[in-house]
Amino acid sequence: MTLLTHDEYKAIAASLTFPTTAFIDGRFRPAISGRTFDTVNPATGEVLAQVAACGTEDVDLAVAKARDAFEDGRWSRLPPRERKETLIRLAKLVKRNARELAVLESLDSGKTIHDCETVDLPETIHCLIWHAELIDKLYDHVAPASDDHIALIVREPVGVVGLVLPWNFPLLMLAWKIGPALAAGCSVIVKPAEETPLTALRLAELAHEAGLPPGVLNVLPGTGPEVGEPIGRHMDIDAVSFTGSTETGRRFLRYAAESNLKEVTLEMGGKNPAVVLDDAENLDRVAAHIVNGAFWNAGQNCSASSRLIVQKGVKDALLQRILAHAREWPVGDPLDPVNRVGALVSKAHFDKVCSYLETGAKVILGGRAEKGFVEPTILEVARDSRQARDEIFGPVLSVLAVESFDEAIALANATEYGLAASLFTGNVKRALRGARAIRAGTVTVNSYGEGDATTPFGGFRASGFGGRDKGREAHDQYTRIKTIWVDLADDAPEAVD
Ligand SMILES: NC(=O)C1=CN([C@@H]2O[C@H](COP(=O)(O)OP(=O)(O)OC[C@H]3O[C@@H](n4cnc5c(N)ncnc54)[C@H](O)[C@@H]3O)[C@@H](O)[C@H]2O)C=CC1
Numbered sequence: 001m002t003l004l005t006h007d008e009y010k011a012i013a014a015s016l017t018f019p020t021t022a023f024i025d026g027r028f029r030p031a032i033s034g035r036t037f038d039t040v041n042p043a044t045g046e047v048l049a050q051v052a053a054c055g056t057e058d059v060d061l062a063v064a065k066a067r068d069a070f071e072d073g074r075w076s077r078l079p080p081r082e083r084k085e086t087l088i089r090l091a092k093l094v095k096r097n098a099r100e101l102a103v104l105e106s107l108d109s110g111k112t113i114h115d116c117e118t119v120d121l122p123e124t125i126h127c128l129i130w131h132a133e134l135i136d137k138l139y140d141h142v143a144p145a146s147d148d149h150i151a152l153i154v155r156e157p158v159g160v161v162g163l164v165l166p167w168n169f170p171l172l173m174l175a176w177k178i179g180p181a182l183a184a185g186c187s188v189i190v191k192p193a194e195e196t197p198l199t200a201l202r203l204a205e206l207a208h209e210a211g212l213p214p215g216v217l218n219v220l221p222g223t224g225p226e227v228g229e230p231i232g233r234h235m236d237i238d239a240v241s242f243t244g245s246t247e248t249g250r251r252f253l254r255y256a257a258e259s260n261l262k263e264v265t266l267e268m269g270g271k272n273p274a275v276v277l278d279d280a281e282n283l284d285r286v287a288a289h290i291v292n293g294a295f296w297n298a299g300q301n302c303s304a305s306s307r308l309i310v311q312k313g314v315k316d317a318l319l320q321r322i323l324a325h326a327r328e329w330p331v332g333d334p335l336d337p338v339n340r341v342g343a344l345v346s347k348a349h350f351d352k353v354c355s356y357l358e359t360g361a362k363v364i365l366g367g368r369a370e371k372g373f374v375e376p377t378i379l380e381v382a383r384d385s386r387q388a389r390d391e392i393f394g395p396v397l398s399v400l401a402v403e404s405f406d407e408a409i410a411l412a413n414a415t416e417y418g419l420a421a422s423l424f425t426g427n428v429k430r431a432l433r434g435a436r437a438i439r440a441g442t443v444t445v446n447s448y449g450e451g452d453a454t455t456p457f458g459g460f461r462a463s464g465f466g467g468r469d470k471g472r473e474a475h476d477q478y479t480r481i482k483t484i485w486v487d488l489a490d491d492a493p494e495a496v497d
């Protein structure tokens with residue numbers, strides 16, 4: 001993707017119209033209450049649009065329509081090949097409108113246009129295509145039962161699914177969830193984060209254009225308590241897939257327990273270690289990975305490398321190189337393609353991140369914050385400090401020094417979370433022993449990343465619960481297993497078991 005100039009992006013931004021109403025049963029409509037809320041450009045504080053503030057009555061309507069769509073089979077019982085074709089048409093429409101969607105995403109979230117163009121949009125398109133292409137290549141199973149029986153183990157779409165999304169990757173998290181959910185044949189109720197409702201609404205419009213039948217994809221903007229909780233507690237929603245904070249994830253378990261025991265998948269926070277051992281090779285490359293892992297998306301990333309655990313022998317040399325790389329991450333107007341760190345998503349989140357800059361850690365780099373923007377910051381911290389323990393979710397890297405491999409692994413695991421980790425070493429045995437020993441859903445060796453659409457993503461402990469996003473494993477979230485047992489014998493049964 002060739003990037004445009006700052007002026008060209010500003011011109012696109014000025015020409016955009018914003019989708020502002022809920023999308024239910026194939027059409028846009030205001031919230032039943034008529035209420036709206038402001039969605040704000042965090043880089044400027046400007047109100048971009050007033051968006052429908054949905055509530056319980058909108059959730060009830062959307063679920064009823066989604067249920068009708070699911071039960072009459074207009075989508076759920078189509079041959080998988082036909083669902084695939086519609087989803088590929090959607091992916092192509094997203095591609096055709098990628099520039100506009102990237103600008104919309106950047107305006108609504110404060111993410112840099114650089115990232116929206118080079119990561120969020122291409123990965124969103126790839127994810128939709130990957131799950132669409134998968135769906136007509138999955139086979140069910142026949143169990144090794146006796147000659148007198150045949151036992152089919154089949155997967156069926158789970159039904160009506162609530163998808164509750166975060167603000168840090170509004171489109172990409174939507175794709176991680178609707179890709180497999182729609183491919184499997186489910187009907188979905190999407191709740192975008194209240195900070196970033198615009199691209200999900202625009203995508204709904206494109207889905208309609210692609211030929212997705214009414215009722216199959218519904219998008220309800222609104223707050224957590226007013227839309228998220230009614231989704232979590234709804235008696236006719238079969239499953240919920242949530243990405244966001246651990247605190248809200250716990251609520252979804254409570255909602256499910258206190259309603260219909262819907263299936264729940266939670267993808268939550270992280271305090272992810274980047275472990276660098278004395279024998280790491282090519283420190284310059286290691287430093288580039290760590291800077292990218294810590295500061296990409298302004299650190300607002302559940303898999304951000306937010307703890308650098310470095311063996312003492314290599315610490316000074318590594319930090320020197322990290323400083324050099326971090327200086328190549330300019331902060332500023334998200335629509336200027338030279339900038340790599342944009343605005344934090346909201347004033348409330350900015351204030352939260354700033355609270356971690358004000359406490360007694362030693363500042364190695366940065367530390368300045370102004371009007372929604374935070375500089376890439378590196379802090380040398382004590383092990384029991386808030387910066388070492390909490391998910392800051394900003395461009396803040398906490399440095400901890402260790403003596404040995406064993407101490408590094410123990411410190412990497414000294415967290416309630418277990419989402420992602422990276423390990424840098426030139427020794428293959430330490431790489432594999434370390435990767436096995438670190439409790440995290442994804443461990444990258446001599447690199448930072450989350451894998452791509454082909455690999456399952458999710459965490460352990462306070463980072464994750466239930467299924468996985470991405471990869472074939474994501475399909476499991478949106479399907480359930482049924483056994484169909486057929487007796488082939490002609491004679492009467494001797495005993496029934
Ligand atoms: N795992 C991840 O990717 C994310 C982690 N976070 C973490 O969470 C912290 C707080 O960010 P928030 O935006 O407040 O996260 P959050 O967990 O409150 O929001 C995520 C989604 O849950 C919904 N929600 C909020 N309260 C709810 C409730 N009571 N019932 C049902 N749904 C509810 C929100 O409207 C949003 O759609 C961040 O600072 C960060 O540490 C935030 C976003 C994404």
Ligand code: BAL
Pocket residue numbers: 166168169173243244300301302303450
């Ligand atoms: N990094 C993708 C998942 C998340 O941050 O929510």
